Amino acid sequence: MFSFFQKKIPLTTLFPADFVDIHSHFLPNIDDGSKSMEESVALLRRMHSFGIKHIICTPHVMESVWENSSEAIQLKLDALNAHLKSIDFTDISITAAAEYMLDSNFEHLLKTEKLRTLKDNYILVELSFLSAPVNLYEILFNIQIAGYKPVLAHPERYSYYHNDFSAYKKLKDAGCLFQLNLLSLSNYYGSAVTAAAQTLLKQQLIDFVGTDTHKHHHLDFLEKIVDGKLIKLIEPILKANAFFGE
Numbered sequence: 001m002f003s004f005f006q007k008k009i010p011l012t013t014l015f016p017a018d019f020v021d022i023h024s025h026f027l028p029n030i031d032d033g034s035k036s037m038e039e040s041v042a043l044l045r046r047m048h049s050f051g052i053k054h055i056i057c058t059p060h061v062m063e064s065v066w067e068n069s070s071e072a073i074q075l076k077l078d079a080l081n082a083h084l085k086s087i088d089f090t091d092i093s094i095t096a097a098a099e100y101m102l103d104s105n106f107e108h109l110l111k112t113e114k115l116r117t118l119k120d121n122y123i124l125v126e127l128s129f130l131s132a133p134v135n136l137y138e139i140l141f142n143i144q145i146a147g148y149k150p151v152l153a154h155p156e157r158y159s160y161y162h163n164d165f166s167a168y169k170k171l172k173d174a175g176c177l178f179q180l181n182l183l184s185l186s187n188y189y190g191s192a193v194t195a196a197a198q199t200l201l202k203q204q205l206i207d208f209v210g211t212d213t214h215k216h217h218h219l220d221f222l223e224k225i226v227d228g229k230l231i232k233l234i235e236p237i238l239k240a241n242a243f244f245g246e
């Protein structure tokens with residue numbers, strides 16, 4: 001029998017108007033995200049249909065794989081915005097930072113270049129899914145000495161931390177802010193990642209969220225998130241993301 005309490009409310013209907021997606025791959029042909037201008041537009045139309053109107057694109061910057069310069073990212077961003085204007089799709093704000101892999105190339109960039117920030121001095125960083133760099137804490141220290149604040153992308157996806165939650169506390173104590181992927185609330189990355197996400201949320205270790213959208217398949221999974229318990233945990237953090245649009 002249908003009852004009010006059994007009603008499933010999709011996460012994609014709950015984004016506050018001032019929500020900012022701080023992790024996404026909508027710039028076409030620059031990394032493993034959108035493959036064309038048409039795909040970018042279609043993905044952005046779906047984001048807009050969820051009520052998301054502020055998006056920060058964060059192309060990968062990764063040694064030997066995606067060595068995107070700040071200038072290359074800016075050119076892609078300008079081209080996307082020019083295209084959106086040409087098709088009169090202007091009820092959306094698109095900017096670009098980067099998702100920096102903490103590798104030796106990053107250590108070089110940190111010394112030699114101005115990094116692309118989410119806002120003020122906040123930078124989005126990620127770790128390898130295989131293992132953290134041996135000098136991780138030295139890198140985190142150097143990031144902060146250089147005047148940046150590290151926002152660690154999808155901490156729940158680093159399986160080498162799943163059996164040692166004190167490692168997460170240590171990262172936070174070392175100055176990392178945590179950005180959870182909303183897709184981790186679906187079964188997209190598997191049940192271990194969902195469990196880690198839930199524990200991090202319950203321990204109030206998550207500061208911000210992001211969609212980390214690369215393709216339509218990701219948005220299909222985002223639309224499937226209807227679990228009331230998980231949504232209750234995530235709702236306050238959806239509000240926290242407005243910080244990046246202020």
Ligand SMILES: [Fe+2]
Nearest residue numbers: 023024099212
């Ligand atoms: Fe990403």
